[in-house]
Amino acid sequence: EELPQKAVLKLVRSQSDASSIASDDTIILPHAMTPERTQRWPDVCLVPAFSYEVELILVEGNLNHERTGKTLKLSRGQNHDILETLASKMHSFKAYPSDKDISVVAEALVTTHPCLKEPGTQTGWYGLKNSLKFKMGNFHTKLSRAGYKVNFLPNFPKGEDGSSLERQRLQIVDELMQTTFSLRRKEVINDDLPVGEILERWPALKMESQICAEFHRITNINLKNHFYSELDRHVPRLQSLFRKKAARTGKVSEVLDQLFNTYDRQVIDVNVLRAAVLRALPTYLHEDDSGFQHIIKTCNESALSDELQIDNIPVGLLLISATSTDCGILPEKVAVVLEGNTVVDFPTFSDAFVMLFALIYGLHLSYPKDLANTFDFIQKVFDGP
Structure with a gap:
């Protein structure tokens, strides 16, 4: 009968030397063993297959235990094979299984193979559980020595x-x-560092x-609540003025x-109304926003530098779209x-605008010269009555 092929190193020894098949001091890693865990801990623990000889x-041993009730005494090499296989399988689910997890595995082993009961x-299976805990520690050491990311x-x-961890990170x-x-x-104030250096630090x-x-x-001041509260209060009046013009x-x-006309073709919501007013404001104040708002049509963000030399933009917004015909x-x-x-970046124009306003404030930057009146007006709106 043809033996199944396994990616392991097999040493053939005489019967008298069977007890030294493997040594805990020797690092032998099967090619198939990987440290990445792509499986979840199973609800029902299934004992993996061991080497052909051990199986x-x-x-x-199970047949003999069923007939006589005697347990099987394993050689050192056979015991090593079982523990190593179980450790590898557990690691594929959890890098650090709990005491309860290891107990479940030990119990499953003696349930599947009653000849191994202590x-x-x-x-x-109490002694087996302790052996598995020790083997898991040894398994991590082997992976580390072999260069794996444990x-x-x-x-x-x-x-x-x-x-919960994300909340802790933000906190x-x-x-x-x-x-x-x-x-x-x-x-920011005294050292007058460039924006790039500040953001890097x-x-x-x-x-x-x-x-x-x-x-x-x-x-x-609560930035978004206050800004949008004041902006929304002025939107109806501003939109009326702009439409009359x-x-x-x-x-x-x-x-x-x-x-x-373009905005009127959109589904009107609060973000569209805010964007319409903010986009129209520079034009109404006879200011040129061409150096501030840059329309980019690309599906590849890495191509932005090819579309536009952003190095030359001191303060601005990039309006990015891959498919929209009304990108601007x-x-x-x-x-x-x-x-x-x-x-x-943000999904809406108004969110990007208010964050730009906050960054100008927070990084002690000057308003764009071509839009001095626009930002002065925004400042007055923000300050409220």
């Missing part, structure tokens, strides 16, 4: 999940940013939550008319650019 011994113990995909700590970031606020303000300022938090630390003649009126009106996302650095 034959276990079959014979006489004189209440469970029949903690490539560690399990969540007990009682934690992805959501830690917020606490550290709060503690280092004075140092950061010194660098404080990468959390690329997070929306920390942009808002930094603005609150400086002004003690669009109905007249002249270059400004033509641009506004085209803008609102309803882009798929809008990126904030400061001194040639793409800081963060």
